[in-house]
Amino acid sequence: MKLYKSIITDEITAITKYFHMWSLLGWYDIKQRYRRSMIGPFWITISTGIMIGSIGLIFSKIFKSSIAEFLPYFATGQIIWLLLSAQLTDACTMFIQSQSIIKQVSLPLSVHVLRKLWYNIILFLHNFLIIIILLIAARKGFLWEYLLVIPAVVLILTLLFLLSMILGIICTRFRDITQIVAVFLQLIYFFTPIFWMKKSLATKQSWITDLNPFYHIIELVRSPLLGKNPDVYHWLNLLMYVILAAVITFFLMKRFRNRVAYWL
Numbered sequence: 001m002k003l004y005k006s007i008i009t010d011e012i013t014a015i016t017k018y019f020h021m022w023s024l025l026g027w028y029d030i031k032q033r034y035r036r037s038m039i040g041p042f043w044i045t046i047s048t049g050i051m052i053g054s055i056g057l058i059f060s061k062i063f064k065s066s067i068a069e070f071l072p073y074f075a076t077g078q079i080i081w082l083l084l085s086a087q088l089t090d091a092c093t094m095f096i097q098s099q100s101i102i103k104q105v106s107l108p109l110s111v112h113v114l115r116k117l118w119y120n121i122i123l124f125l126h127n128f129l130i131i132i133i134l135l136i137a138a139r140k141g142f143l144w145e146y147l148l149v150i151p152a153v154v155l156i157l158t159l160l161f162l163l164s165m166i167l168g169i170i171c172t173r174f175r176d177i178t179q180i181v182a183v184f185l186q187l188i189y190f191f192t193p194i195f196w197m198k199k200s201l202a203t204k205q206s207w208i209t210d211l212n213p214f215y216h217i218i219e220l221v222r223s224p225l226l227g228k229n230p231d232v233y234h235w236l237n238l239l240m241y242v243i244l245a246a247v248i249t250f251f252l253m254k255r256f257r258n259r260v261a262y263w264l
Contacts, residue, residue, distance in 0.1 A: 026118030091164035162245035
């Protein structure tokens with residue numbers, strides 16, 4: 001029991017104790033990726049903006065929705081999805097990519113998770129500029145619903161941290177899981193109301209979204225940004241996912257944390 005508590009304490013305190021390490025490493029990864037680039041990560045913003053604008057125009061016609069309604073809906077969903085999919089994909093290989101550090105320096109695994117999470121948060125913040133521009137263009141002014149984005153993002157980042165730890169450990173041991181996760185994310189994208197709206201589904205088909213965890217996660221951020229209050233069941237679903245992920249994470253950390261270095 002003492003060992004179990006020690007593991008939990010070490011991994012949680014790593015957030016503050018090693019803040020300078022994982023935050024600097026995250027920035028370093030960004031600089032390395034956009035080395036010798038004039039505008040750096042803003043290329044992500046530009047490419048994402050062009051993609052959202054072009055697809056938004058096309059699909060608004062296909063689904064017979066006004067561009068003023070469909071474009072903010074698609075933009076918010078797509079940008080949140082990019083954060084989710086990027087972090088979950090990177091989580092599968094983050095320990096493998098950091099194997100030289102893990103083998104030489106004794107650090108909590110949380111440091112490597114936070115490094116990758118911070119990297120994707122930085123990219124998310126660059127893409128979030130697109131949402132801000134669309135909100136300004138809509139001329140709705142400040143809405144109190146926007147504040148609900150803060151607790152929603154905190155819960156989502158907590159869930160991503162836990163899921164990253166789970167995927168990192170499992171994929172380090174079983175390398176084929178990485179490919180399974182990649183295929184799963186490609187499929188679940190089309191079953192998640194991002195470039196299509198839930199209202200286009202018949203009542204009997206509502207299970208497609210109700211059983212989709214990504215829908216609840218995205219809707220918690222998208223609804224406030226569109227000036228709506230998220231349904232309570234979205235919050236309950238996300239809380240349930242966080243609790244379940246925490247239980248699995250603590251179990252895996254207790255059993256396999258010290259084996260990760262040997263699997264690399």
